[in-house]
Amino acid sequence: MGAFKTVFNWLGLDWRRVKNHCRTTDNKDFTEKDASREFKRKLLISEHTPIRLLEVDWTWKPIEYWVSTEWSRHKFEKFISTQRDDRLKDDTPRGKKPQEAPVAYDGYANAQNLIDAWRKRMCFTATNEARRLAEDFKVALHGEDAEIADVLVPNCVYRCGCPEGFQKDCAFFAAFEAWADAQGVEGWRTDIQARYDLYNRWFYEGKIREWER
Numbered sequence: 001m002g003a004f005k006t007v008f009n010w011l012g013l014d015w016r017r018v019k020n021h022c023r024t025t026d027n028k029d030f031t032e033k034d035a036s037r038e039f040k041r042k043l044l045i046s047e048h049t050p051i052r053l054l055e056v057d058w059t060w061k062p063i064e065y066w067v068s069t070e071w072s073r074h075k076f077e078k079f080i081s082t083q084r085d086d087r088l089k090d091d092t093p094r095g096k097k098p099q100e101a102p103v104a105y106d107g108y109a110n111a112q113n114l115i116d117a118w119r120k121r122m123c124f125t126a127t128n129e130a131r132r133l134a135e136d137f138k139v140a141l142h143g144e145d146a147e148i149a150d151v152l153v154p155n156c157v158y159r160c161g162c163p164e165g166f167q168k169d170c171a172f173f174a175a176f177e178a179w180a181d182a183q184g185v186e187g188w189r190t191d192i193q194a195r196y197d198l199y200n201r202w203f204y205e206g207k208i209r210e211w212e213r
Helices: 015-025 037-046 049-053 065-071 111-121 128-142 146-150 155-159 172-182 192-204 207-211
Strands: 006-012 055-064 077-080 102-110
Touching (some): 006 128, 015 049, 055 128, 065 102, 111 128, 111 155, 128 146, 155 192
Antiparallel strands (some): 006 055
8 A cells, every 4th residue: 555644643552441441330340451352342343432542643644625624524633734824834825725735634533533433434425535544544553453443444334234325326335245245254244243354354455446436
């Protein structure tokens, strides 16, 4: 994939802390044991409250102004470079700047924020530019925390069906569904972990690029 557009400024991925707060909710004491991969996967799939303790601070720079606006709709902290005339870095006044003017975008989100936002931006009815940032982030995060990266999926994979069909027929889920059926994984439609595992195979093996319009 080459150099990542996503640059991580800080990662708060203390899974032992998450696990211990889960133990508190289950009337158990803290331990010094690390969280297992199975525990991480189950907790992220269930979206229980302690996953909010997992936090990521990142930068996309530069991106088009209109793409930053699309990403600004989501419920996490974001810091976008200003276009105010008294803080210009060039000679073009704010009222004359084009939609594709470059800006820097910093995001600060917890794991629940990421899951929610990426369901929308991994979707093929999102703009290609916004979706490709989501995909770049997913791949970059996979090298830091594969379990979190692997629950970043489009809404149709989460729901096992397209909720956007009334707006636009993108045909992505139909293509994924046909491929998933051919893999011989029994019950993948009702097993969310099996469905996510299949999607991640599809994603990391580059099949999205083969299908992408």
